Amino acid sequence: MDSKSEGEDRPWQSYHTAYTNAKAGMEGVDKEKVQKVVYEMSKGSKYFENEQRKEAYIKQKIENLQQQHAKLTDKDIAHFQKIAEKKIVELEASRELTKTWLHTDMDAFYAAVEILDNPSLKGKPLAVGGMSMICTASYEARKFGVRAAMPGFIARKLCPHLIFVPTNFDKYTHFSELTRKVFRRYDPNFIATSLDEAYLNVTDVCSERGLSGEEVAAELRGAICDETGLTCSVGVAPNRMLAKVCSDINKPNGQFILLNDHGAVMTFISSLPIRKIGGIGKVTEHMLRDVLGITTCDDMLKNSALVCALFSDLSSDFFLSVGLGLGGTHTPENRMRKSISTERTFTATSDPTLLFQKLADIAETLSSDMQKENLWGRNLTLKLKTSSFEVKTRAVSLQKYISSKEEILTNATNLLKAELPVSLRLIGLRMSQFRDEDKHTLVDPTQKTLSEFIVSGSSHSKAYENQDISSENSGDYLLEDKNLCEFDGTSEKEHRCITSEPESSSKREELGDSSSAKDTNETCGGNANCEIQWVDGYICSKCGIELPLGFEEERREHADYHLAQSLQQEESVHVAHDRVYHKLEHSSPKSRKKQKASSQGAKFIPIDAFFTKGKKTL
DNA sequence: GGGGGCGAACTCG
DNA sequence: TTCCACGAGTTCGCCCCC
The missing domain is CATH 3.30.1490.100 (DNA polymerase, Y-family, little finger domain)
Incomplete structure (x- = not known):
């Protein structure tokens, strides 16, 4: 059976929206079964249709990158090989192996807090959130394929006995603050990335107290458990990127230590799937896999020339640093809200x-x-x-x-x-x-x-x-x-x-702005209180916008618009007209004005423009 | 060509 | 019965102006 007919027989296999086995606690889940349920419950919905549109867009981007890839000559590749080698030398020179970073991640945080609050929930499949969306699922619920960012009604289908608890952020903030009190003792400048996750630079603690990263991690986990009643998982590594990956390895209630050693880092990173890296999500993973066959961090280095040829400077720098196992080692000074x-x-x-x-x-x-x-x-x-x-x-x-x-x-x-x-x-x-x-x-x-x-x-x-x-x-x-x-x-x-x-006046002229309506043939549909009349059958008596027969929905909405305007007692309408006019331009074959090259048209820009280099300097 | 403004997309928890 | 969140950060491409 070829892949096409297989896809037609099992369409859910290509629908990845709500399911990934990357989440801790979901290793033994029947992936196909979950995918099928999610697919069956989603298909035909507007959400599903939009996902299909998005997937088609991504597919187009990938095809475009593949074409760019195919066009590269040996000379091009040799050129980018030199660029890649230079970048790798520079990145390698920046490697820092003297720091010890911890990444702490509370285990199913919201669910754990709720269980602490109500011990009768312990051991039961639990979801924090509602029918529209789940924030966190307990490990018992994850066995059924239930996970964060999944709509509640799908989760209930996967796990009929699932218990829903509404979110209570005051509670989570309280417990988060208890954990942070502990973090401060190890690193007063710790970096909190959310209520349940933080990075700690414990280099000084290790040297001052003569402890290893492993010992500090164990001590910290014990302190968290004593002072909050909650468990967490910890990763220890020479930088934040690696520490984050490590904290996920022995979840829940565990820790993993990566030594501050070049060989250990390169061995660890070599077979690591790129999806485990923070910053590489579903789209980037698919793009790298389908265009360059990259699935592990090591593949990034093996394909360094092509990575530099097909992606922007910033992106290729990031991808190569992933291949080298490099990440943040210094605490950023200004962390102001933006x-x-x-x-x-x-x-x-x-x-x-x-x-x-x-x-x-x-x-x-x-x-x-x-x-x-x-x-x-x-x-x-x-x-x-x-x-x-x-x-x-x-x-x-x-x-x-x-x-x-x-x-x-x-x-x-x-x-x-x-x-x-x-x-x-x-x-x-x-x-x-x-x-x-x-x-x-x-x-x-x-x-x-x-x-x-x-x-x-x-x-x-x-x-x-x-x-x-x-x-x-x-x-x-x-x-x-x-x-x-x-x-x-x-x-x-x-x-x-x-x-x-x-602009507005000239645009009105182009619109044929007609406040001097000649005669009235038809009133607007749908709203008895609306004063709009369609002059000559298609010109709005209020503003002169033209909406021909066949645009009934648009007419009703246009009438609503004027009604709302009178309710709001506002005066200006010009900008709205311009927008409506643009919409008409796209839908009507009788466009009278060349479309303004603006961000309105940005969605129609060539797909290959995204995520790729604008120019190649050879 | 560089920089600011804007809109879209991606990512994370 | 219920029918796909919310908040924040980053990058990229395009347009426009200087």
Whole structure:
């Protein structure tokens, strides 16, 4: 039987979304059975369809890399062989074998805390989470193929007796803090990567107390168990990358030590599957395997020339360091938070009133979270997941730092308005580019850029494009800092005049913006309160957008959009029109305007552009 | 050509 | 009955401007 017909007979074999045996405690699981259940419960769903789309996209990327691979001449390969050898010499020179790193990983942390809280759960298959998603599964549950990041309804199918316990992060934070008290005694600068994992540099403890890494690990595990009642697993190695791999080897409640010895490291790494390495996930694993036949860390070195030929500098440096068993050995100094976000999933809806209400709730949560940490940010990103599971992000850089709910919501609303009509199942907001507290300044960070922007009258700036200049709050986007206005010699009013014009007016002209509707032939469908009428059968009387017959869904959503707008008592509509127009362009054969080469079209860029070198210098 | 801004994708727990 | 999360970091490619 060839592989094709085999795939057709057992389609679940090629569906890898929710199952991997890489997780500790799942070694004896009947992989095929689990895959089949997951497949049967998923197929036909919108989620499944989206996964199929994603897999097709990845497959295309792989085929493209394979073509690039096939085109390489002997001369090319010899060239990249030299580059690879040089890189390997440099990386080898950076090798550090004098440090002792520990990676600690609490065993099934959330589940273990719940069992500690309720001992009657001990020994039973337990999942922390709900029907939509599981955070952690106990080892008893893992025997059935149940694991973290699996939807609860599938987990219950795999294990009908599965007990669900809702998450309680206050509890987990409390126990996490108990573990951290222990960590501090061994390394005051330990690196916590989550509530249940941390890296400790125990080099000093080892030398000061004359202990080996193995002895420190055993002592630390004992202290954790005594002070929390929980078990953990520990890996000891000369760097963090290796320590992380080691902590997974004797899970649960165990430890593994890799000696600080070049030979020991190279032996350990030689047969190690690349998927065990942090940073190499499903996609990278498939790409390396299907294009270059790389499955182990040693294969990375054997194929070093091709790795350098097909991947970017950063990627190939990383892949080669994996092959050499190199990883972080120094504690990074600045570990400041770089972003803060919040997102919510809900029953999919295209009702703008509901969507804006969700957005307001999320803005309030984000603002509250920011104020707890005294954070002020100037880059706001709106994340959307459509009802078909497609994820989109839309960002705006602001002219001042903000943190209040009102300011966040104003800007987020502008971003969301530009996407309507749309049916969503998730909305998220993320703030980044935080104000540097050390500078104690409120001065606009982009003032130089803005000055130049105003002088040149440039139309480039999505920040302005997406902002409702005519709204009451518009002044807030512009500089409150009077110094800048004086510096520019330009009044705020003038700022508004200059910045409000770009693109939108010309785009409206191209759209055939018709506020002077001639006659009315048809009212919009679906909403009795909607005042929209379709002039000549296809032109919106409100805004002039053209939606021909056959776009009934789009018409209803467009009507909803105007309704929501009146509810919101907002004024600006231009950006939204532009977006709707772009959508129409993609769906209508009668596109009147050449598609603007913008990030809107980015999803249509050649697939080979991703993850590969843009240019080859031979 | 370099840098900033943006959007998408990948990864991890 | 329930029907695929959330938060954070990183990298890459593209566009635009200088």
